[in-house]
Amino acid sequence: MSINLENLKIKTSENIYRNLAVSQLVEFALENGEGKLSQSGAIVVETGKYTGRSPKDRFIVCQESIKSLVNWNDTNLSIDEETFNKLYNKVINYLEDKNLYVFDGYVGADEKYKMDITVVAEYASQALFATQLFRRPTKEQLNKHNTEFTVIAAPGFKANGKEDGINSEAFVLVNFEKKIILIGGTQYSGEIKKSIFSVMNFLLPQKGVFPMHCSANIGQDGDTAVFFGLSGTGKTTLSAVPDRKLIGDDEHGWSDDGVFNFEGGCYAKTIRLDAEKEAQIYNALKFGAVLENVILDEKRNPNFDDEKLTENTRGAYPVEYIDNAELSGKGQNPSTVIFLTADAFGVIPPISKLTKEAAMYHFMSGYTSKLAGTERGITSPKATFSACFGEPFMLMNPEVYAKLLGEKIIKHDTEVYLVNTGWSGGEYGVGKRMNLKYTRAMVKAALNGDLRKAEFEEHEIFKVLVPKDIKNVPSEILNPKNTWENKNNYDVKAKELAGKFQDNFKKFENVSKDILNAGPEYK
Known part of the structure; x- marks a missing residue:
């Protein structure tokens, strides 16, 4: 009862x-x-002083x-x-x-x-x-x-x-x-x-279940992929795509039987939402959806570019509002895991392959840049480390979760990739945000198995494996150093970020040397 x-x-x-x-x-x-209806029928509420966690x-x-x-x-x-x-x-x-x-x-x-x-x-x-x-x-x-x-x-x-x-x-x-x-x-x-x-x-x-702050989807052949990343890194955008069924966009468990969604809906960031590039999300914001802190024009159409109240504008809607959602909320054991980061330094490769040890290292590090509005007091991107790509939601020691991840990778021959949806060609304020079209192409290559056959080279500082060529992606952007006008400046920033990784990882006292040595290193 x-x-x-x-x-x-x-x-x-x-x-x-x-x-x-x-x-x-x-x-x-x-x-x-408590709110008013938008033109599309979603109820729009203002949350007052608190517009984020x-x-x-x-x-x-x-x-x-x-x-x-x-x-x-x-x-x-x-x-x-x-x-x-x-x-x-x-x-x-x-x-x-x-x-x-x-x-x-x-x-x-x-x-x-x-x-x-x-x-x-x-x-x-x-x-x-x-x-x-x-x-x-x-x-x-x-x-x-x-x-x-x-x-x-x-x-x-x-x-x-x-x-x-x-x-x-x-x-x-x-x-x-x-x-x-x-x-x-x-x-x-x-x-x-x-x-x-x-x-x-x-x-x-x-x-014995591995809980994950991630989105997940299923390909046409039944293959499951999960996407880890903090708010604003693109979990929802990259997982809600027409050619794959969405299991869920934020929280899942990975048991011996496969992946299962915790929730029955999606809670997507809507700032600068593009009706063409993010059609799945845009079309879901209809009657029954809840929009938080979105500004309406005189005809009650949402202005998703208006950040007057916050950059952390949100839309909540049930997963069935997505055309090709997997309503069972379940999928097979994942063949591919994607770690998403929005690197404000502009030095992380746009996509790289991780060994099991490197996957555990980057999972425990959880590097990204906090984006404006995600939390109170954040007004511009700020480099941060959040263990498990969701430290505030993981109440146990990160090593507990990393151990579960490592066991899953080995047991199910799962490939892990680190994808940078942040800046290229320079740090924040100099470079530009990674082109979404190229990010989608890179993720597609990871999911369809193309990258299993690719040729890689190890990054000299971050020690991740960088592919030399990906279909529909300019090869010169795959090594981020190529996109910087001043190569010496790239080295300086890359070493600076590597130092931040090392300083952050000092708190993990009990990890094996194999995991420790899989992280960034420079002389």
Whole structure:
């Protein structure tokens, strides 16, 4: 049975609306003044002060049952049980005179590993978000629904920061023993999605499943590919393509049986969305979709180029809005893995092949550039390292996840490629962003097996294997040094970035020499 809200101490003098249809949730959201409809029928909401995740406001309740398993650090912050309980009671009291919108669903397309969830939302638009992003049960599944984790989202409740034992008015608190995620002070719906997936990323390795912050798709011959990368590196753009079926765009598990999607929808960045180049995403932003912080013109057409509110504009929609989605949410064991990075230094090759050890090294490094708007306070690209290409969502030590990756690569003869969707011909501000047409051609060559037959040369600094020739790609751009006007400047920047890799990797004290030696090196 779905959880009884009274068991959570949630009571309200108003109405509780449970598992409403999409059209009903849209009506309530409009009635409540939470947003307005775009010309295409998507509901457009503004999330206020918080237009991205607030990583310094996410806490995990430190309990004996999980204490030794969590990788406590700047992204996995701890609070005590008492602090959680006090804030929980304040939120429950706040909700006493509010209409509440409840969604019962699940995450995990594989029946063996799925987790039933319930989302209790103050806003109808956030319940709509949950309905479209998580997996929706059939009537039969709903009758058997047994809530394992509950999200309570109260964006209108503002905390008192230090007085309440946290950092600001916003908070995301994860309590594993009570199986509750408490969210307040922020209307950014990504917090709902990411907190649930963080829980999955913690629980699944304990069952032998490799959880991945990645998108995944299936080719016409049934071959599965996964794409790792932080927000803005092109996961959604490169995986939602006409000639391959999309499994999902953000979170998956890799079990002995293959890949399975956690979610039932997509949460795509929409800034500068191009109707021609990214038609799959563009066409999915219709009735039932939720647009966050997108500016509408006088005719209510979205202006995807307008970044007045944030660069982190978003569109949430169910995966079935993609024409060729794989609705089962499952695929075979991947034959190809793609690591995506947006290199602001402009020195990483546009595509390179990785050995198993190099794959583990780059997976643990998770290098990219944070793009403007992805998190509060980021206004221009900034070089960063995020272990597992999603450190804020990986609660265990990165070495746990890297070990699982290495085992999968060997067991399934999986090829791994590092793809730079960032800058070429110079660093950010000098060079240009990699041409999407060429990136697509490179990825296609990796997926269709062409690169298995290619000739490679080792990069002198990054030690990755760079192909000499790829169909429909100018050969001179494959070695990034060729695209720089001043070759000496390239060497300087490449060595600077290599040094950053080395400095970052010092925190991994227990890795083997084989993995350590697979990273960048220069004299």
